[in-house]
Amino acid sequence: MHPFTSLTIWLWLSASAMLLPLGWPLIILSCSLFSALIIWPAARFRWRFVAWIMLPMAAGLWLIHSGWLSQLLTGEMLQNNHQERAMALWFRLLAIISGSQLWLQYVPTERFIRALFASRLPASFSYLLAGPLLLVEQLRQQLASIKEAQLARGVPLDDNFWQRLTSLPTILLPLASNTLSELSIRGAALDMRGFRYTTQRTTLNHPIDSPSQRWLRYGLLLLIIVEGGLTLWW
Structure with missing residues (x-):
């Protein structure tokens, strides 16, 4: 798969996670991406990076939005919708960060650089x-x-x-x-090397791209726009 195609898939998953409300679809998506990070042997070491980010974030969100700190300082309890928003934000970030770690493991840096220089x-x-x-x-x-x-x-x-x-x-x-x-x-x-005088570069061993993958990228980008429009409309 071309690096741009896998990057577009991650963008679509991230946008879908950002648009989903707190519920079972969001929880299943987030947990599935994190589980895939653990199950894949080559990317298993990356779960620590996600844990180092998400666990302190969970503690901070709980401290702010649980109502305990607000009750201690002001004597007032926060509403439950603030807690639901904090939980939704945490699961969305879990999906985005886990998906990004999967993409980083799937696409080597040198392959992504070759794809950049061989692109339009x-x-x-x-x-x-x-x-x-x-x-x-x-x-x-x-x-x-x-x-x-x-x-x-x-x-x-x-x-x-x-x-x-x-x-x-x-x-x-x-x-x-x-x-x-x-x-x-x-x-x-x-x-x-005449870097500024030519618009196209020749890259050795560039990643192979196909019309089907380009159409898939365009379709996913269009799907992101449609999902965002439907979310704003409803």
């Missing part, structure tokens, strides 16, 4: 979207080398939490300086 999007816009993804691996390597250099200088990066927190500028400042110094080099490389 303008080259400058494609690079704007792919630029942060291209920098991830380089930033990881720079972070590793900066950390090794700072540890060799005696900076306490592996000590207790407070010392690691106070030592963050010794890592972030060299990282930002190296990144900014490479901007001119990257710009010169793009100018040498």
